[in-house]
Amino acid sequence: MTLAKKKSGKAEILTTAKIILSEKGARNFSMREVARACGKSLSNVQYYYPSLEELLSALFEDVIDDSIQKLNEVIVNDGEELKWLVDLIISNFNDVTLCKLIWEAWVNSANCTNSSYALHDFYIKYIEQVKLIILRKIPDMRDDLAKQKAVMCVALFEGLSVLYTVGKNTFIDFDVNDALYTAAYGIINVE
Amino acid sequence: MTLAKKKSGKAEILTTAKIILSEKGARNFSMREVARACGKSLSNVQYYYPSLEELLSALFEDVIDDSIQKLNEVIVNDGEELKWLVDLIISNFNDVTLCKLIWEAWVNSANCTNSSYALHDFYIKYIEQVKLIILRKIPDMRDDLAKQKAVMCVALFEGLSVLYTVGKNTFIDFDVNDALYTAAYGIINVE
Numbered sequence: 001m002t003l004a005k006k007k008s009g010k011a012e013i014l015t016t017a018k019i020i021l022s023e024k025g026a027r028n029f030s031m032r033e034v035a036r037a038c039g040k041s042l043s044n045v046q047y048y049y050p051s052l053e054e055l056l057s058a059l060f061e062d063v064i065d066d067s068i069q070k071l072n073e074v075i076v077n078d079g080e081e082l083k084w085l086v087d088l089i090i091s092n093f094n095d096v097t098l099c100k101l102i103w104e105a106w107v108n109s110a111n112c113t114n115s116s117y118a119l120h121d122f123y124i125k126y127i128e129q130v131k132l133i134i135l136r137k138i139p140d141m142r143d144d145l146a147k148q149k150a151v152m153c154v155a156l157f158e159g160l161s162v163l164y165t166v167g168k169n170t171f172i173d174f175d176v177n178d179a180l181y182t183a184a185y186g187i188i189n190v191e
Numbered sequence: 192m193t194l195a196k197k198k199s200g201k202a203e204i205l206t207t208a209k210i211i212l213s214e215k216g217a218r219n220f221s222m223r224e225v226a227r228a229c230g231k232s233l234s235n236v237q238y239y240y241p242s243l244e245e246l247l248s249a250l251f252e253d254v255i256d257d258s259i260q261k262l263n264e265v266i267v268n269d270g271e272e273l274k275w276l277v278d279l280i281i282s283n284f285n286d287v288t289l290c291k292l293i294w295e296a297w298v299n300s301a302n303c304t305n306s307s308y309a310l311h312d313f314y315i316k317y318i319e320q321v322k323l324i325i326l327r328k329i330p331d332m333r334d335d336l337a338k339q340k341a342v343m344c345v346a347l348f349e350g351l352s353v354l355y356t357v358g359k360n361t362f363i364d365f366d367v368n369d370a371l372y373t374a375a376y377g378i379i380n381v382e
Contacts, residue, residue, distance in 0.1 A: 127362060158354065167315075172342065
């Protein structure tokens with residue numbers, strides 16, 4: 001099999017696997033189900049991903065790589081990076097598939113070392129990116145304090161993805177972009 | 192069967208189910224597994240909880256009721272409620288079983304209406320409680336603004352449970368109680 005064919009085979013399986021996982025949840029997710037949905041044999045899927053753990057890890061790494069890519073695009077040097085970041089985050093909230101996959105990654109990382117490493121690396125990069133944005137706003141802030149504030153901002157963004165999904169038609173009855181920007185600004189600027 | 196016996200049967204199943212779910216994750220959670228661990232027959236477990244969905248819903252409702260109970264105890268009218276709340280939240284982070292169960296509730300609510308209602312009610316109560324704490328700090332704040340800030344604080348707390356678990360030995364290398372208090376204070380006080 002050529003490298004290109006192997007790559008496209010992997011990509012096809014991952015795309016299908018993401019849809020199944022986000023629609024049916026981890027409890028109903030299996031190699032057999034993914035194979036069926038791809039129109040491949042089980043052994044063909046196993047050729048690319050020998051175990052369910054490996055498939056899940058690859059899936060979460062893929063979702064995480066996409067998120068990091070999007071984050072990198074936010075840094076555009078116009079002084080409004082925090083605003084762009086908040087807009088990106090809220091638009092991601094409306095991508096229910098993405099949200100569900102990230103939550104599955106949280107739960108999965110508790111029971112799978114590979115997913116846990118991928119998630120750990122993701123947060124390291126995410127926090128670093130937000131730290132850069134903070135230091136552009138307040139260049140003389142101590143580096144360790146900027147990182148601490150970046151951790152709190154990322155926590156706020158991640159937690160809001162849950163609250164937004166649960167309450168978008170009820171208790172989230174305000175301009176969420178504006179409220180999130182203001183809250184992040186409060187975290188960054190408090191002494 | 193007496194009501195008391197039925198209650199204790201239910202409680203025993205829920206306690207065992209919580210341990211299995213937090214240790215093995217939703218993918219390896221089944222009625223059969225719970226029955227085995229309780230030393231009961233499958234049909235006996237089904238007498239109390241006819242389906243897996245019903246067992247999971249009852250389990251999440253139980254976890255959520257406990258959390259609301261703990262939250263209610265935080266309101267002690269000494270003007271330091273935000274500090275007590277932050278301390279409670281951080282101490283809950285170290286209860287890995289509780290964290291995993293809450294994350295499973297997030298994921299499960301995406302695919303199960305009953306869990307989703309329970310989670311929704313939980314956040315309504317949680318936000319209301321934090322709103323009260325905010326209004327004690329700043330009594331003349333507009334009610335809708337206090338609620339909006341309460342949503343952001345709860346998002347911060349929930350998101351930090353993920354980041355804390357992923358990074359407690361690496362990027363969470365600062366006094367997390369102090370940092371969380373300061374961040375929440377920043378959200379509450381920003382104009």
